[in-house]
Amino acid sequence: MDLELLRELSVPNDTKILLLVIDGLGGLPNETGRSELEQANIQRLDRLAQESMCGLTVPVAPGVTPGSGPGHLALFGYDPEKYTVGRGVLEALGIDFDLQPSDVAARGNFCTVDAEGRITDRRAGRIPTEKTVELCDRLRRIGLPGVQVFVEPVREHRFLLVLRGEGLSDKLTETDPQREGVKPLPVRATAPEAETTARLLNDFIAQAADLLKGHEPANMLTLRGLAKHPPMPSIAEICRFRAGAIAAYPMYRGLAKLVGMDVLKTGSTFADEVETLKQRWDDYDFLFIHFKKADAAGEDGDFQAKIAALEEVDGYIDELHNLQADVFMIAGDHSTPAVLAGHSWHPVPFLFHAKKFSRHDSTEGFNEKACARGVLGTFPAKDVLSLAMAHALRLTKYGA
Amino acid sequence: MDLELLRELSVPNDTKILLLVIDGLGGLPNETGRSELEQANIQRLDRLAQESMCGLTVPVAPGVTPGSGPGHLALFGYDPEKYTVGRGVLEALGIDFDLQPSDVAARGNFCTVDAEGRITDRRAGRIPTEKTVELCDRLRRIGLPGVQVFVEPVREHRFLLVLRGEGLSDKLTETDPQREGVKPLPVRATAPEAETTARLLNDFIAQAADLLKGHEPANMLTLRGLAKHPPMPSIAEICRFRAGAIAAYPMYRGLAKLVGMDVLKTGSTFADEVETLKQRWDDYDFLFIHFKKADAAGEDGDFQAKIAALEEVDGYIDELHNLQADVFMIAGDHSTPAVLAGHSWHPVPFLFHAKKFSRHDSTEGFNEKACARGVLGTFPAKDVLSLAMAHALRLTKYGA
Numbered sequence: 001m002d003l004e005l006l007r008e009l010s011v012p013n014d015t016k017i018l019l020l021v022i023d024g025l026g027g028l029p030n031e032t033g034r035s036e037l038e039q040a041n042i043q044r045l046d047r048l049a050q051e052s053m054c055g056l057t058v059p060v061a062p063g064v065t066p067g068s069g070p071g072h073l074a075l076f077g078y079d080p081e082k083y084t085v086g087r088g089v090l091e092a093l094g095i096d097f098d099l100q101p102s103d104v105a106a107r108g109n110f111c112t113v114d115a116e117g118r119i120t121d122r123r124a125g126r127i128p129t130e131k132t133v134e135l136c137d138r139l140r141r142i143g144l145p146g147v148q149v150f151v152e153p154v155r156e157h158r159f160l161l162v163l164r165g166e167g168l169s170d171k172l173t174e175t176d177p178q179r180e181g182v183k184p185l186p187v188r189a190t191a192p193e194a195e196t197t198a199r200l201l202n203d204f205i206a207q208a209a210d211l212l213k214g215h216e217p218a219n220m221l222t223l224r225g226l227a228k229h230p231p232m233p234s235i236a237e238i239c240r241f242r243a244g245a246i247a248a249y250p251m252y253r254g255l256a257k258l259v260g261m262d263v264l265k266t267g268s269t270f271a272d273e274v275e276t277l278k279q280r281w282d283d284y285d286f287l288f289i290h291f292k293k294a295d296a297a298g299e300d301g302d303f304q305a306k307i308a309a310l311e312e313v314d315g316y317i318d319e320l321h322n323l324q325a326d327v328f329m330i331a332g333d334h335s336t337p338a339v340l341a342g343h344s345w346h347p348v349p350f351l352f353h354a355k356k357f358s359r360h361d362s363t364e365g366f367n368e369k370a371c372a373r374g375v376l377g378t379f380p381a382k383d384v385l386s387l388a389m390a391h392a393l394r395l396t397k398y399g400a
Numbered sequence: 401m402d403l404e405l406l407r408e409l410s411v412p413n414d415t416k417i418l419l420l421v422i423d424g425l426g427g428l429p430n431e432t433g434r435s436e437l438e439q440a441n442i443q444r445l446d447r448l449a450q451e452s453m454c455g456l457t458v459p460v461a462p463g464v465t466p467g468s469g470p471g472h473l474a475l476f477g478y479d480p481e482k483y484t485v486g487r488g489v490l491e492a493l494g495i496d497f498d499l500q501p502s503d504v505a506a507r508g509n510f511c512t513v514d515a516e517g518r519i520t521d522r523r524a525g526r527i528p529t530e531k532t533v534e535l536c537d538r539l540r541r542i543g544l545p546g547v548q549v550f551v552e553p554v555r556e557h558r559f560l561l562v563l564r565g566e567g568l569s570d571k572l573t574e575t576d577p578q579r580e581g582v583k584p585l586p587v588r589a590t591a592p593e594a595e596t597t598a599r600l601l602n603d604f605i606a607q608a609a610d611l612l613k614g615h616e617p618a619n620m621l622t623l624r625g626l627a628k629h630p631p632m633p634s635i636a637e638i639c640r641f642r643a644g645a646i647a648a649y650p651m652y653r654g655l656a657k658l659v660g661m662d663v664l665k666t667g668s669t670f671a672d673e674v675e676t677l678k679q680r681w682d683d684y685d686f687l688f689i690h691f692k693k694a695d696a697a698g699e700d701g702d703f704q705a706k707i708a709a710l711e712e713v714d715g716y717i718d719e720l721h722n723l724q725a726d727v728f729m730i731a732g733d734h735s736t737p738a739v740l741a742g743h744s745w746h747p748v749p750f751l752f753h754a755k756k757f758s759r760h761d762s763t764e765g766f767n768e769k770a771c772a773r774g775v776l777g778t779f780p781a782k783d784v785l786s787l788a789m790a791h792a793l794r795l796t797k798y799g800a
Contacts, residue, residue, distance in 0.1 A: 001461040005481065009464065357428055357737070359746060361769045375772040379462065386463030390745040397743060398460055399467040399480065400490045400625070 001386050007238045015392035017286045018325035024295025025332025026348040028339050030303050037367035040310040044317035045366040054363040055376025056347035059334050065345040071333025072255045077385030086227020091160045093254020099229050104168045106226045108159040110218035117183045124157045124218040142207045144200050169194035176222035184222050234260025241285035246273045252290045298336030306338045327388045328353040347378050354391040401786045407638045415792035417686045418725035424695025425732025426748040428739050437767035440710040444717035445766040454763040455776025456747035459734050465745045471733025472655045477785030486627020491560045493654020499629050504568045506626045508559040510618035517583045524557045524618040542607045544600050569594035576622035584622050634660025641685035646673045652690045698736030706738045727788045728753040747778050754791040
């Protein structure tokens with residue numbers, strides 16, 4: 001259901017919902033014919049699947065490979081085609097930058113240009129992060145009239161640029177021409193209210209070009225994904241529950257904050273996250289906990305490491321289950337098959353364990369094939385939240 | 401498909417469609433681990449399921465618990481999030497009141513107020529229906545300028561108020577403050593065209609307050625769900641068929657009338673309904689017949705009574721099947737699991753028996769788990785009608 005209907009039907013209750021997101025959960029068979037989940041020794045997940053309703057979630061739409069933003073937003077109940085988060089904003093979330101609603105953020109890339117200013121390498125030979133730290137420090141000398149300028153290194157040739165001030169707009173075009181042999185484009189306003197912001201950014205770029213002169217291979221920059229913090233309704237307010245997020249990685253904390261969850265202080269490992277979850281269990285009605293390693297291993301194309309990551313998270317399942325949430329969900333934001341070494345469009349295994357009112361029917365195990373035959377079938381990830389709200393008796397009747 | 405496309409594609413034919421709605425059909429397992437349908441001896445339904453395409457219908461959206469209105473509208477092909485029926489109108493339908501398109505209807509509740517006019521009991525101690533009959537009679541003395549006033553008892557403290565006249569609007573707020581200790585609210589117009597209607601209703605309330613003085617516990621009233629007959633396209637016209645409805649209970653007759661079906665005179669039992677169906681078989685292309693008892697038993701939380709109700713309707717299945725409809729559908733407007741003692745959000749078992757062009761694949765039986773594995777999968781209830789129209793060869797090709 002859409003968020004407006006969810007808002008209309010939500011009622012408070014004293015039930016609890018736990019959402020474990022295993023990042024990049026879904027996979028594909030390798031030469032053995034069996035996927036990471038099928039090969040992993042995940043007896044706790046397999047056993048829980050038998051007492052749960054299982055299915056496959058479609059993160060955005062059939063065939064669409066989602067980034068982390070849409071993948072998570074869908075699991076939080078937001079239609080990822082309607083609610084989008086600009087790349088600049090995601091970059092800010094990813095380094096824990098405290099973005100304000102009026103800020104304009106951009107993803108910056110250092111690049112190489114020739115004597116005529118034509119781009120010869122869009123990634124400046126992927127300079128090491130330390131070099132980017134040094135160059136960002138240099139760019140901080142730039143002053144612009146009436147706005148504050150933040151330049152923050154991210155990784156390799158990537159950095160974050162944020163302008164802070166009154167009346168800024170993100171109705172702007174990007175400067176990366178997406179190919180080499182041509183000059184970077186100027187920033188152009190796509191609406192009259194963005195003219196000033198475009199001028200400020202072009203001023204920034206001109207000053208930066210001077211400061212970067214002679215710093216080959218990083219003697220120029222491009223700006224992409226110019227965006228403001230999108231107006232997102234708060235899921236905590238819509239669902240009338242206290243929502244807490246536990247994630248070691250900044251981007252997931254940022255996404256959770258974006259949708260109105262409290263971001264809980266935690267350590268850097270999943271064991272730390274689980275400890276935080278147990279400590280703060282009584283303070284929240286809805287808790288989201290994030291497990292990163294499966295995605296990282298998938299992205300690396302490391303089949304065995306992905307198996308190991310899945311076995312690692314399996315080790316925590318009983319501990320999570322023993323918290324006795326009224327609804328315990330195990331989901332993925334997208335698939336990251338090791339054989340693809342990247343995110344993919346494949347529907348993602350989903351396990352829905354409700355203490356009561358469940359129609360579970362012994363799914364054989366927790367993997368792609370078994371979940372495809374699960375009672376929940378293949379369905380949009382954005383319906384996960386309403387299903388949880390219903391089973392937690394947090395929704396009232398629709399219509400008389 | 402939506403109704404506009406259905407209108408575009410519909411063509412007449414001499415085929416017949418029969419829709420049996422078993423109200424509150426879906427259920428949940430009790431302590432035995434098996435649901436009402438799984439425990440009931442419904443051999444005729446089980447056998448028919450094996451020669452049919454089965455699935456589960458989602459009445460409104462995942463997680464949404466529908467009232468009877470949205471549940472039936474969806475099975476009649478109407479998107480229940482787009483076409484809504486106000487509570488006042490449903491109350492009128494529920495007592496067979498002949499509502500006109502220009503009428504404004506409200507659900508009235510008798511309540512108790514203290515000397516300062518503050519509500520002390522929103523339901524007036526649920527006074528017996530006979531008392532409400534007497535009080536409604538008293539309220540009929542009220543005259544309002546330029547409009548006719550109807551006051552009809554419903555049940556316990558509930559009654560129906562209808563204003564009939566020119567230029568009435570339902571853009572109005574309710575007077576029930578939804579809590580005790582405060583005074584009823586005045587009716588307020590939410591659009592300029594409703595100012596006159598609001599004044600008339602506040603005049604009615606003032607006169608009623610005088611007439612009810614001293615009639616504790618029913619010494620005041622509140623008005624809710626002020627609504628006009630919604631503009632509904634006629635399904636008979638859209639599908640170019642003659643549609644007849646057979647239901648012993650007024651609300652279901654009313655809903656059928658709302659969507660343009662002929663409401664056939666019948667008796668008070670399901671046996672009467674089946675008799676009417678057989679008698680009027682030749683007069684219609686589409687026939688809807690309603691079985692109420694499963695829902696009533698579920699609402700009472702009576703697992704055994706729900707089993708008995710399902711076994712009762714099973715006794716009629718061969719008789720209905722023998723009518724040889726080209727398409728015979730057995731559906732529910734929503735689930736009413738006895739363990740929840742109320743409507744629920746769970747998808748509803750659905751059986752689709754087509755004489756020809758069927759891809760049935762021996763569903764093991766007619767119950768929640770078997771239907772979850774059925775060839776139709778889990779799908780929106782509003783698609784049921786187009787599926788029937790197609791199998792009855794009543795839809796032409798889309799596009800060249």
